[in-house]
Amino acid sequence: MARTIIPFGPQHPVLPEPLHVKLVVEDEIVLEAIPALGYVHRGLEKLAEIRDYHQMIQVVERVCGICSNIHSMCYCQGIEEIMGIEVPRRAEYLRTIWSELHRMHSHLLWLGLFADAFGFEALFMQFWRIRERIMDINEATTGSRVITSVNIVGGVRQDLTPEMCSWILSEVDTAVKEIKEIQNTILNDYTVCARTKGVGVLTKEQAYDLGAAGPTLRGSGVASDMRLLKYAAFDKLDFEPIVEQDGDCYARSTVRFRETLQSAELVKQAIAGLPQGDLAAPCKGNPEGEIITRVEQPRGECLYYMKGSGKKFLDRVRIRTPTFANVPPLLAMLPNCELADVPVIILSIDPCISCTER
Amino acid sequence: MIENQIDITLESLVGEVSKMKSDGQRMVTFSCTDIGDGQADIIYHFDKNEVLTNLRLTVDMDKPVPSISGVYFAALLIENELQDQFDIKFDGLVLDFGRKLYLDDEVTIIPMCNNTKAMKPKK
Numbered sequence: 001m002a003r004t005i006i007p008f009g010p011q012h013p014v015l016p017e018p019l020h021v022k023l024v025v026e027d028e029i030v031l032e033a034i035p036a037l038g039y040v041h042r043g044l045e046k047l048a049e050i051r052d053y054h055q056m057i058q059v060v061e062r063v064c065g066i067c068s069n070i071h072s073m074c075y076c077q078g079i080e081e082i083m084g085i086e087v088p089r090r091a092e093y094l095r096t097i098w099s100e101l102h103r104m105h106s107h108l109l110w111l112g113l114f115a116d117a118f119g120f121e122a123l124f125m126q127f128w129r130i131r132e133r134i135m136d137i138n139e140a141t142t143g144s145r146v147i148t149s150v151n152i153v154g155g156v157r158q159d160l161t162p163e164m165c166s167w168i169l170s171e172v173d174t175a176v177k178e179i180k181e182i183q184n185t186i187l188n189d190y191t192v193c194a195r196t197k198g199v200g201v202l203t204k205e206q207a208y209d210l211g212a213a214g215p216t217l218r219g220s221g222v223a224s225d226m227r228l229l230k231y232a233a234f235d236k237l238d239f240e241p242i243v244e245q246d247g248d249c250y251a252r253s254t255v256r257f258r259e260t261l262q263s264a265e266l267v268k269q270a271i272a273g274l275p276q277g278d279l280a281a282p283c284k285g286n287p288e289g290e291i292i293t294r295v296e297q298p299r300g301e302c303l304y305y306m307k308g309s310g311k312k313f314l315d316r317v318r319i320r321t322p323t324f325a326n327v328p329p330l331l332a333m334l335p336n337c338e339l340a341d342v343p344v345i346i347l348s349i350d351p352c353i354s355c356t357e358r
Numbered sequence: 359m360i361e362n363q364i365d366i367t368l369e370s371l372v373g374e375v376s377k378m379k380s381d382g383q384r385m386v387t388f389s390c391t392d393i394g395d396g397q398a399d400i401i402y403h404f405d406k407n408e409v410l411t412n413l414r415l416t417v418d419m420d421k422p423v424p425s426i427s428g429v430y431f432a433a434l435l436i437e438n439e440l441q442d443q444f445d446i447k448f449d450g451l452v453l454d455f456g457r458k459l460y461l462d463d464e465v466t467i468i469p470m471c472n473n474t475k476a477m478k479p480k481k
Contacts, residue, residue, distance in 0.1 A: 034453070035435075038460035082359065211385045211432040224384075228408050289359045292389075292403065292410060303403065305389035320387035320403075328432035357460070 003031065006339070010039045014117045014343040017353035021330075021346070025339055033334040035327055041357040045317050052312040053079055053287055054153060060304075063319060064355040065146045066106045067297040070099045072151040075317075077231060078293035078306045079153045083285065089233075090277040091155030096233040096270045097168075098142070098150055099295075100263040104175070105134040106298035107260040110350045111186065114253055117347045118195040126182050133175045137168055155280025165271045176264045179257075186257055196250035200333040200345035203247055212329040213322040214300020215259065216349050219252035221245045226296035237269045249348040256298075256350070286312050297322055299350045321355035360401070362411045368423065374413055375426045378404045383411060385430040390440050396420060398444055417446065425450040435459075 003026050010018030018039040024032040047059050060075045061068040073095050080087055112127035135145045142148040142158055150158045160168070186192060202212065207220035217224050218241055225241035227234045242258045244251035287308030294303050300322030307316040326349040333345050366374045383404035391399045393416070400423070402413040417423050425448040427434040437448040438459040
């Protein structure tokens with residue numbers, strides 16, 4: 001058979017964002033995949049030239065809507081470390097609660113999209129219905145469903161009342177109950193297993209060598225999770241990275257499914273241990289020095305490098321998002337797969353082009 | 359304030375990166391900053407068991423830098439990105455987008471990073 005190049009994207013029904021991969025195929029087998037980026041690049045790093053370091057919080061939150069809270073947390077942690085600001089313990093717990101709620105709604109969104117990718121629309125609807133509970137929590141506690149804007153340099157700007165905490169616990173418990181009701185479908189259904197098991201395999205060695213991040217790395221058997229760095233309140237929370245060994249689409253979806261339940265547990269632990277105290281420490285002066293901060297986003301490890309020289313504008317903000325790290329592993333998963341499996345494999349890394357083209 | 363930092367040179371870059379690979383370090387990314395006078399700092403970040411090791415290289419932006427994509431394949435995207443953003447040329451890239459990873463042919467200004475530069479118009 002002659003070789004053909006088939007463009008996947010930038011507009012494709014399975015992806016709401018413009019990822020473009022050129023697929024070299026022979027018959028219906030993919031031989032090679034070549035990525036093409038740049039369709040929606042926004043140059044957010046450059047905005048550091050004209051937005052001061054406080055305003056940059058709003059900019060970094062818009063790197064990605066789904067993990068906006070975790071982006072701003074990472075950024076604020078870096079600035080606080082440069083400036084020697086000690087964040088109040090209550091603020092660290094509140095940041096942890098909101099970040100784990102973000103992980104829950106991101107994973108629920110992805111699980112729905114993943115089900116939709118292989119044509120299981122009823123399952124898609126169920127995951128998104130459950131996700132609404134988390135979005136309602138975000139709206140009620142921060143005033144916004146997606147871009148929560150609660151993090152500031154020195155702490156947070158919103159608090160949780162005891163009534164809110166009780167309501168969150170009740171909603172999270174209900175969400176967990178509903179998630180467990182569809183656990184059998186996402187993990188054991190014939191269609192789901194047929195479309196995902198043994199598909200898009202990334203070995204442990206490949207995942208490590210190619211710099212994979214997050215569930216893509218953990219789905220291949222590597223127990224790496226930046227929450228082990230004990231930032232925010234994770235030093236007081238009890239958890240272990242969730243790891244699967246098979247490295248296929250099924251393993252990656254299982255990691256995310258289990259992490260959704262784990263995040264619910266972490267939210268409950270953080271609310272149980274929420275201390276009294278201030279919401280923010282005062283922030284005076286401008287950042288001077290270099291810092292690297294890392295956090296665990298729903299898609300994996302996110303790294304911020306920042307450099308300031310005592311001015312209100314930072315010299316450099318460099319953002320390495322997890323999807324950017326997961327593109328090379330994706331290029332290793334695609335060769336030798338069937339053309340029909342390409343959307344499932346691409347979706348299995350939870351691609352966020354908004355993050356990649358920040 | 360960056361911990362575990364090792365200063366390297368252009369000559370020792372590939373060797374030091376190969377040592378990282380032999381040591382089982384996972385490449386996380388690089389960060390690049392324009393430090394003025396036509397120079398830039400490139401910091402290569404590596405991770406092992408959640409501990410970061412950083413190799414710092416100061417380069418002249420008009421001189422090519424050896425690509426490490428032969429050692430760590432995943433470096434190809436980052437090096438192509440730096441070519442787009444900082445106009446730093448990487449020698450030996452396994453897949454060179456030729457400063458077109460993000461930009462179209464007709465774009466003549468680099469709109470993304472601190473050192474906005476005009477590209478040479480196509481003949």
